[in-house]
Amino acid sequence: MAADTGDFPSFTFGEAQLDTAILDDLASQRVQPRLSTNPDVLAVINNSAKHVTDLLKNDGKIYGVTTGYGDSVVRAVPPELVAELPLHLSRFHGCGMGRFLTPEETRATLAVRLVTLVRGWSGVSMDLVELLANMLRLDILPCIPSEGSVGASGDLTPLSYIAGALAGERDVLHKGEIKLSREAFAQEGLQEIILQPKEALAIMNGTAVMSALAGIALEQSKRLMAAATRLTSMCSLSILGNTRHFDARLFNAKPHQGQMLVAQRIREDLAPMQENHEAVRMQDRYSTRCAPHVIGVLQDAMPMLESVLNTEINSSNDNPLFDPETGDVLHGGHFYGGHVCMVADTLKTQVANLADLMDRQLATLVDTRYSNGLPSNLSGATGERAPINHGFKAVQIGVSAWTAEACKLTMPASVFSRSTECHNQDKVSMGTIAARDALRVNELTAQVAAAHMMAATQAIELRLKSGDLTELMVGPRVLAQVEKVRALAPFITEDQPMDVILRDVTAKLLTGELSVSF
Structure with a gap:
């Protein structure tokens, strides 16, 4: 070469x-x-x-x-x-x-x-x-x-x-x-x-196609997991939530390592808030309070999923194989993609759970019954312009649709094995279908995350404008995230189409160009 x-x-x-x-x-x-x-x-x-x-x-x-x-x-x-x-x-x-x-x-x-x-x-x-x-x-x-x-x-x-x-x-x-x-x-x-x-x-x-697609899906899933974690922090800030839900002592009492890590990241995001704020409610709704328990499942599973997939990628998985030393012909079934299918089926289920979590968090932000004083649908319009502006109302409907579609795709592909090729291939893995499903679930979940990222950024800025929050309370990590989003998406005062912006933010979340760092 x-x-x-x-x-x-x-x-x-x-x-x-x-x-x-x-x-x-x-x-x-x-x-x-x-x-x-x-x-x-x-x-x-x-x-x-x-x-x-x-x-x-x-x-x-x-x-x-x-x-x-x-x-x-x-x-x-x-x-x-x-x-x-x-x-x-x-x-x-x-x-x-x-x-x-x-x-x-x-x-x-x-x-x-x-x-x-x-x-x-x-x-x-x-x-x-x-x-x-x-x-x-x-x-x-x-x-x-x-x-x-x-x-x-x-x-x-x-x-x-x-x-x-x-x-x-x-x-x-x-x-x-x-x-x-x-x-x-x-x-x-x-x-x-x-x-x-x-x-x-x-x-x-x-197994090259299914392994390649699952590998890309796995790396996307890591980014979506990080986004869901940061968005939980942003949601908690936006609803003036109880930061003590993420106390280290709580998670030491139920010490799943991934769950503990997610809670730690949220806790560190919210440390400036905890020092300067008393919560509105003793207990926030599950989508905020239990977020480490949702995100933590994927965080805990990720090392195993990654190890399985890396083993598959670096394997000899065709048939027949030839012993490099003796030349003996070895007829077997290493083309079978069961391990890849397990990875992809697991990813799509857990990532869809992230979509469902973020959907519920966004629903909390736009609803005046639950947002603890945020404007209806997070509209930035005030005064005589307020009645005709609807902010994130339709975006929340879209998020609900994307979440439903993601959840619909979580049926395990492996159980749909078909007997093919004159009953020679009478038990097959369906790994490639699972990997394609995982990519589609990631795409839908990234759309949910993009909408939530824009909405949560809007919510924090509304709190800053009202004086309910100060930059000191929001803290440098979340403020840095707000700045990244604002480089891509404007504050919404007057109603405007958001589809082009949503597509851009979605793509950048999947590729990591819109980074979420801890």
Whole structure:
């Protein structure tokens, strides 16, 4: 691969473990991909390809190389047709539907598959590995439909679009244009490859799409968790709430570590308020008082979810595998995405709970019965202009709709296993569907968080204007958050459309551009 350009940090495939944070950075091009030039790494890849060649020379039987695929494993492929079989696999799986993966999701998918192939268990050539690495480096992105995978035998149909692109046959996005991959390769001085006997199967028969999507969803979930935590602080301030709900002694009495951390962050946000304010109510409503107990569930689950997903990303998850030392063919089921599905199903349930929490907090802010003196719907209009202005009334309705849709998507995908492919794939993971659901739940929850962030910022500024709060009481951490929001969204005095602003704030919350720091 050519030398890196620019000042971006790099990640070297074949020399380091890929975790979800680096995967997210690769997907967003904050990290530059490189392929190892270490002779030991390259030797393992070359030896893996040699194992396949040697087996074929010795008339060895290899699933998907000298046999048909799936239930057609009982069908022997004549030696003179073995070379054609990989291209047929990529072609007959070209039946994907639905939206195309975004550039970020596609880069993540390429990265995850590359990690697997450089481990040397998959029987692919150096030519394939180098071309795949160059596609990632040069941003030659296969157009991958998101629908059509049941999550075992891996992501066959979506990954066929990568295999076909490597062979020069599929569309890619390159320099802002859709074109055939062979055209993009030619423009970059590259050449498509002829897929060798195991290579289409090695590309396609794994968990790269679901793992990539789940990895992005996990990193987004961290940002949404942080946003929900900060918004709880902002809501408590806005309703002149009881800061002692977050007392350290309370949480030492029920010491879930994640829950304790969430309470600590809120407590530190509210420390200036506690020193200068007496609460209006002895006990605030559950959406404020119990927020650490809601957010803390995801915070406590996150290390385990991250560990499971990182293990999957750094695994050899195709079939068959070749022992790098002996060349023995190992037929198994590592393409099964059950662990990824568990991560995604867990994420979408817990993130939807964040949406529900934030929805209830916002409902408290806009309702004069519960907001302890804030204007109706947080309208900034006063005097004779007040009757015709409705502030965040419709936004709160939208938040309720987005929350309902997020909650609707939390049904576990794994329990909807279908028997497919002549009952060969008779128990499948549904991991890719779960991962797509998780991304959609994140998007809806980010919309809720964006609306709440704008509303809570408005509420705090209304309190500052009325004198109910001072900047000393709000404190530097929350004031810094208010300033970040105000750089994107105005104070609402006269009614105005907010959709463009909401979209911008939503996108920036998901990517971390609108940061929430503790």
